[in-house]
Amino acid sequence: MTDDRISPVPRLAPPRDAPQAVTVMLEHIETSWQLARPYADDLAQHFYRLLFTLAPSARELFPVSMQADNGRVVRALLRALRLVHRPDDLVPLLKQLGRDHRKFGLRPAHYEAAGTALLGSLKHCLGPAWTPEVERAWAEAYTLVARVMQDATAQAEAEGTTPAYWTGTVAEHHRLSWDLALVRVEPDEWAVPYRAGQYLSVEVPQRPRLWRYLSPANAPRPDGSLEFHVRAVEGGWVSPAVVGHTRPGDVWTFGAPLGTLGADRESGRPVLMVGGGTGVAPLQAVVDDLGRWVDNPEVTFCYGGRHWDDLYALDQLSGLAAVNPWLTVWPVVERFDDTGPIPGVEQGTPAEAVARWGPWHEHDVLVSGPPEMIEETVAALLGTGVHPSRINYDPFLSA
Ligand SMILES: NC(=O)C1=CN([C@@H]2O[C@H](COP(=O)(O)OP(=O)(O)OC[C@H]3O[C@@H](n4cnc5c(N)ncnc54)[C@H](O)[C@@H]3O)[C@@H](O)[C@H]2O)C=CC1
Known part of the structure; x- marks a missing residue:
């Protein structure tokens, strides 16, 4: 999967029209990124070399073998910068990341060095395509992202109510x-x-x-x-x-908690939860939380695995459904084994199952699982007429 095929931030709010200057900035970023993209590995190597030269103390934040990091940080940074036209989605996530990053003890000099290293490595890969306009676009986007994160860190420190980790x-x-x-x-x-x-x-x-x-x-x-x-x-x-x-x-x-998944008990709308593999964990937590109340929205829980044996949380979820009339659990497996179909269990991916069952346009939808599953499930839901603002899934933007 490429990072273009799935949006790494959920579309919680209907997108606002970006101001003209932001649209132009993003055009420069996108066009130059498409040129730099084939050289992403080289870009990452160059980024880390520059970063550790400019801020040697940053090396201590990374594993001994940089191979294990595998360019995660620079990839996450690039993804965030390419989303600056969607502040309603990006800013809350950046604030959470700023709080999370207190665990690293980052100082302004680290942010400055990371910005310089990013621009330097893009310049290295883009050659003559690195024009003053392109440089300004990336620099402005980086400044916006870094400022929101640093402000969130500073605010958490000023509040002094939670530790850094x-x-x-x-x-x-x-x-x-x-x-x-x-x-x-x-x-x-x-x-x-x-x-x-x-x-x-x-x-x-x-x-x-x-x-x-x-x-x-x-x-x-x-x-x-x-x-x-x-x-x-x-x-x-x-x-x-x-x-x-x-x-x-x-x-x-x-680190400090991140993410926005949760059920809105006040909305009066039913909820569809779609969990795949171990991605079922946050949805189990939401159901566990709802279990504290008697009156809850109706919850339909589609739980997918590749095989029957993968549905390790099914007993627990079925037990909850047995004592909570608001909860219905629908197991789905991609493949049955030699013993054949199992009564009450659907065959297919979660995406295929939700497309078959519908309609879901009155539901709030929470999706969690492997990125490919999220992508297919969101596409299937949109195809059945669910409004994008009703679909909630969480990104893993960086580590
Ligand atoms: N462990 C945790 O706390 C959390 C894990 N996750 C993520 O959930 C994922 C779970 O991985 P596994 O348990 O190995 O899941 P898995 O690979 O066994 O797949 C789980 C489900 O996703 C569907 N699926 C997988 N690939 C698909 C594709 N290409 N198209 C359509 N459907 C597909 C399968 O049919 C199955 O229903 C990981 O990516 C993990 O990062 C997400 C949130 C929390």
Whole structure:
């Protein structure tokens, strides 16, 4: 999947018409990005070289092997800059990222160095296409993004109500299947102040400085404990370490919460939740939270997996549905095994299932799962007439 095929920020608000100057800025950014794009690997290498020359202390924020970083930071930065024409969606996310980035202890000099490194690496890749207009467009976009993040960091520091990061100790780790682990973490000092449906950047002791996003699968609890479901991704750096090597007593570190997924109990509208694989976690947390009330909107929960065995959360969700009349759970699997179809289970991807079931135009929709699944599901929902402002999914913009 390319970063163009799915919008990394959800369209929560109907897009406003951007002012003419912003439209021109974005045209310069997009045109030059299409020229630089084939050289993205070279661009990333150049970016890090320049960054570490300009701000040597920034090197400590990255893993020992830069191969493990795999250009994540520069990719995320480029994506954010290409969204400056959508401030209603981008600014709230940047504010959350600014708070999250307090964990790095960034100083203005780091932002300045990152901006110079980004412009320098784009110039290096674009050659004569790097005109003064193009340079001004990228510089302005970077300034906007960096300013929102820095202001959010400064505001959180001025409030002084939350730490820059949180730590917790692994209390439980067991496998739900051969490649999937449940990890329960208890807070060390303060509970992470997240809302059900949000996600956190997480650092585990086996992979220092390789931050990954994970969503707690539970609503906030009185004891502050967090439950995570992690699948070992083949060839991945962090998830196999979590599944294979996490032990009780390990200390995990968390950044400030991010994301906007959640159910609006006041709207009176029914809710469709579409969760795929371990992406079901934030939706489980939202359902867990709704379980605190008797009166809730009607929730239809489409839970997809590739195979029947992948639906590890089905027992728990079905148990909740059995005691909560507002909740209906619809399992969907891509393929049945040799024993054939299972009664009550649909065949297909979640996107195919929601396209078949509809109509959903009266629903608020929450989608979570692999990017390809989100992309197909959102397209299917739009195809059945759901308004984009009713569809909510969360981006993982950077780590
Ligand atoms: N662990 C967590 O806390 C969270 C994980 N996620 C994301 O959720 C994903 C979960 O991965 P897995 O469990 O391995 O999921 P998976 O690859 O087993 O797929 C889960 C579902 O998505 C559908 N799907 C997969 N690829 C598709 C495609 N190309 N087109 C249409 N449908 C497709 C499958 O049919 C299945 O229903 C990861 O990308 C992860 O980053 C998202 C939020 C939280």
